[in-house]
Amino acid sequence: MTTKLIPWGESEKEKWFKEQTIKRSYLEEVVSKIKKLEEHFEILQYGALPYDEEKYPLFIIKSKNSSPDKRTVLITGGVHGYETSGVHGALGFLEREALNNIDSFNFIVTPCISPWGYETINRWNPKTVDPNRSFYVNGPAPECNLVMKAISDLGVEIFAHFDLHETTDTDNTIFRPALEKRDGIPQDVWDIPDGFYLVDDSDNPTPEFQKAIIDSVRKVTHIAPADESGKIIGSAVEQEGVINYALKKLHLCASFSNAKFCTTTEVYPDSPKVTDEDCVNAQVAAIVGGLDYLISRI
Secondary structure: OOOOOOOHHHHHHHHHHHOOOOOOHHHHHHHHHHHHHOOOEEEEEEEOOOOOOOOOOOEEEEEOOOOOOOOOEEEOOOOOOOOOOHHHHHHHHHHHOOOHOOOEEEEEEOOOOOHHHHHHOOOHHHHHHHHHHHOOOOOHHHHHHHHHHHHHHOOOOEEEEEEEEEEEOHHHHHHHHHHHHHHOOOOOOOOOOOOOOEEEEOOOOOOOHHHHHHHHOOOOOOOOOOOOEEEEOOEEEEEEEEEEOOOOOOOHHHHHHOOEEEEEEOOOOOOOOOOOOHHHHHHHHHHHHHHHHHHHHH
């Protein structure tokens, strides 16, 4: 006899929230790095999370003196706050590589969209909402609503969008079991791929762009192989290290910018083959590889 799953109500969600603890500091580890970029970039605060506005200010870092003659590239990190290399990969790109590409592109970077999730090492926000399923108008996640409005208010067309993520072992051990309990719906558990992969848009596929990113990243870390069924996290592999999702249908971050070229990176930080530094370097290499491809096309 199977036990019927009952979705969480508000009391269960509140209980979950009270069980979460602060494990690291967004202000010390992220905002301090953002402030150090002021010499070369324009830093704009576009709001703060309502959970604690002093602790969770939100920032856009953009090119100084942006030119209408250059294409604009958006880089988003920390949509899932627990995915550490996404946050520090966005910052690492700004610290090391952005100025090398400043003659070709305008840059807009939001390195940590979900700072509460960063501090508590969480996929969800305090309301048990997954921000990376909530990028639509008047959605349930303030993280998404605030950044979408901020990008829209800049009034620029986004040419390319890199959304930086990780796939971790805790996706199976913590987050998918929690999702099953929250929604009362059984969840499949799939093999966590050992290596880097990308998610392309099934409605606007850009296979050559994705391949250029994969080729750049393989110089830093290994590319995830398909499982025995030819899939990665339950999706068919379109080419080495690349799967496709219907980004807009799923309300994923990489879809809201309507960029002609978009990708979601997925680093595997739990691999015994990599270090934390490798993971950050892989995110930076992904952006650089994609930009090199775009430069060759412009």
